[in-house]
Amino acid sequence: MSIPLDRLYQYIEDTAQSIFKDRVIIYRFYPHGSKNLLDLTTTRLIDFYLEVMHPHIYCHDQEPLAYDFYKNMVRYDSLFGKFKHFKYPSMRQQSVLLHSEKRSTNLEQYTQDNYVPSYWWSHAVIALDWFRYARHVVLHPCPQKTFLAYNRSWGGTREYRLKFLDYLIDHDLVNSCRTWFNPVDPGCQAHFQQHQFDNPKWKPIHNLEKYFHPTDADSNSSADFDLDDYNTFDIEVVLETLFDDGRLHLTEKILRPIALGKPFILAGTYGSLEYLRDYGFRTFDEIWPEQYDLETDSDSRLKQITSLMRDIENWDPKIRQERVAQAQIIADHNRKHFFSTEFFDQVVTELKTNLDTAIQQVSQSKDYQGFLNFWNDQTADPIKLQALIDETSILLPNIADINRIKKIMSAQTQDPDKICLSLDQRPLSMMDLDPGS
Numbered sequence: 044m045s046i047p048l049d050r051l052y053q054y055i056e057d058t059a060q061s062i063f064k065d066r067v068i069i070y071r072f073y074p075h076g077s078k079n080l081l082d083l084t085t086t087r088l089i090d091f092y093l094e095v096m097h098p099h100i101y102c103h104d105q106e107p108l109a110y111d112f113y114k115n116m117v118r119y120d121s122l123f124g125k126f127k128h129f130k131y132p133s134m135r136q137q138s139v140l141l142h143s144e145k146r147s148t149n150l151e152q153y154t155q156d157n158y159v160p161s162y163w164w165s166h167a168v169i170a171l172d173w174f175r176y177a178r179h180v181v182l183h184p185c186p187q188k189t190f191l192a193y194n195r196s197w198g199g200t201r202e203y204r205l206k207f208l209d210y211l212i213d214h215d216l217v218n219s220c221r222t223w224f225n226p227v228d229p230g231c232q233a234h235f236q237q238h239q240f241d242n243p244k245w246k247p248i249h250n251l252e253k254y255f256h257p258t259d260a261d262s263n264s265s266a267d268f269d270l271d272d273y274n275t276f277d278i279e280v281v282l283e284t285l286f287d288d289g290r291l292h293l294t295e296k297i298l299r300p301i302a303l304g305k306p307f308i309l310a311g312t313y314g315s316l317e318y319l320r321d322y323g324f325r326t327f328d329e330i331w332p333e334q335y336d337l338e339t340d341s342d343s344r345l346k347q348i349t350s351l352m353r354d355i356e357n358w359d360p361k362i363r364q365e366r367v368a369q370a371q372i373i374a375d376h377n378r379k380h381f382f383s384t385e386f387f388d389q390v391v392t393e394l395k396t397n398l399d400t401a402i403q404q405v406s407q408s409k410d411y412q413g414f415l416n417f418w419n420d421q422t423a424d425p426i427k428l429q430a431l432i433d434e435t436s437i438l439l440p441n442i443a444d445i446n447r448i449k450k451i452m453s454a455q456t457q458d459p460d461k462i463c464l465s466l467d468q469r470p471l472s473m474m475d476l477d478p479g480s
Contacts, residue, residue, distance in 0.1 A: 048075045051168065052086050052102060055141070055394070059100055062399050063406065068094060071102040076262075078109075080116050090437040091444050095414070096451070098405045099138040100398075101158070104165040107200065107285055107292050108142055108149035134452065137408035139401045141165075144292040145318070157408075161401035163394035164322070170298035171387065173266045177302040178382045184274055189356055190308075191276040192222040193296070195260045198231040198238075202245040203286045203345060205235055207310065209247040210349040212254055219356045221276055223258035224251050242287055244342055265295055273303050277367050280352065283311035287341040291318050304378035306370035310348055313339050322389060323380050325373045330366050331355060411452040418445050 052071045059067040069086045072078070083101070140158040142150070143165045150160045197204040208224055211217055227234050240246050279300040285292045291312055297319070300307045306327060309315050316326045316336040326333055331354070335347035358366065380386050422428045422445065434441035 048105075048169070049073070049086060051165070051172075055100070055102065055398075056086055058395060059098075059139075059398055059402060062395070062402050063098060066093060066097045067402070068097050068099045069102060070099065072105075075105065078106075078112070080113070088438070091440045092448065095134055095444075095448055098135060098402060099133055100141055100161075100402075101138060102141045104141045104143040104163065105169070107144055107288075107290060108147060108153070110149045110152040114152075134410060134414040134448070135405055135408045136410045136413070137405045139398070139405055141398075144290045146314075147290045149290075159401040159404050161397045163397060164293070164390055166294045166298065167322070167386070167390045170295040170302065171381070173295060174268065174299060174302035177268060177299075178378075180270065180303065182270070182274055182303065184277075186277050187275045188219060188221040189277050190216070190220040190222075190280050190352060191272060191278075192220055192280040192282060193260070193264070194222050194224060194282055195258055195262075195264060196225070196228055196230050197235065198228040198233070199241075200285050200288065201282070202238075202240055202242060203310075203341065204282050205247045205251065206245045206342075207282065207345060207349065208251050208255060209249055210345060211352075212249050212251075214349050214353040216349065216352055216356060217254050220280070220352070221272065222255060223260070224255035225257055226252050229262070245287070265299070268299055268303060273305060277306065278355065278370070279305050279307045280348070281307050281309050281311070283309065283315070285312050286310055286345070288312050291315060293318060298381065300374075301377045301381050304371075304374045306367070306374045308348060308351065309336070310345065312341075313337060313344065323386060324377050327370055327373055329373075330370050415449060415452055418449065 049071075052069055056067060056069045059069070068089060070083050071086065072082050073084055074082065137157045137159050139161050140153050141161050141163065143163065144150075145162065153160060192207070194204050194208070208222070211220055211222070228238070231238070233239075235247065235251065238246075281297045281300065283292075283296055284294050289312065291314060293311060293315060297307065297309055297311070297315075301324065308327075309319075313336060316333055320326060326336075331351060335344050335351065338344040338347055355363075422431065422442075428442070431440060431442040431445060
């Protein structure tokens, strides 16, 4: 399916520019979901002058941050050398890193590399778009199973899902749970029995292929909902992207049952239910115990979740009917809150507040002298100087760009950005400055 996420980043761009009162350069991964640095591009074509003179915001707000994954990657230019990590050259020492996780050691590492972190719950706004038709859906429950647990991929941070299936078998819950299983993970293309586990404790004991049917769901499935599924269970067990981790990072996965008005048990990192409550959602501690959410040991937390499922499955039929009805009242509240102006305003206000703080910090991190020194060194080399003179693409630096920027930075003024603003009102031309000036 086509997901127009660039509309989201254009909205972020507009929001940031209203804060900064001028152009802000937005980088995002496109295609969305890519981890390739070559796919980290701007939302619109910009010339080198704009890229140098205006603040950068790098959007890594859909996936969990992965500092170690990127730390040895560089952008390499045969003429001007290496640019570390995400960053393109800029006259500012700092750039904004827009992200969607809390309680993160990654943030400390990025901060040391001169990124200014700015948090917002991007998946909330994404889910409001993806599940917008859910507010009009009327479910007709005809439960065939007690639980639903979507389980498409188990590679990477999702290895715990294999052990979840193991525990379903141990607790005799296979027939109580509508779930699936891919013997070969669609991401890493490995069979689970030959897979090299990052955490060996998640390696299953049972032969899962004997117990669970394969799924034909694709990578876009979490952006949609299946009414045939949602009419046939009482409680969804949400298997989040992060579980065996110290970070808080919730995605559209937990917001789908909320949008459809279904009760849920959340398999996420510890404290995830409290994260939801901070945004105005209610959880189900009045009806079943939710101590599992406080358990910092991931294996113990997973065992507590499957033990809770076993306890619910063993409820007396009359008690079960009463408690499911009570849970539905909470689920109805959550659905109403999800589609409310109050929830949207809370998320967007948080985005604006955090972006404001980050942009103000970045805007003060100008390093004119460092940038001048860099380009003075480059133009001292005859080969590199000739390359700048010969360059005709507005997307790459040429001598006119460099001289224009150097004049701005060298100007004797209390606010060099005022000159930047006045010059930026017209398109860049190769005739702006004489190459020899």
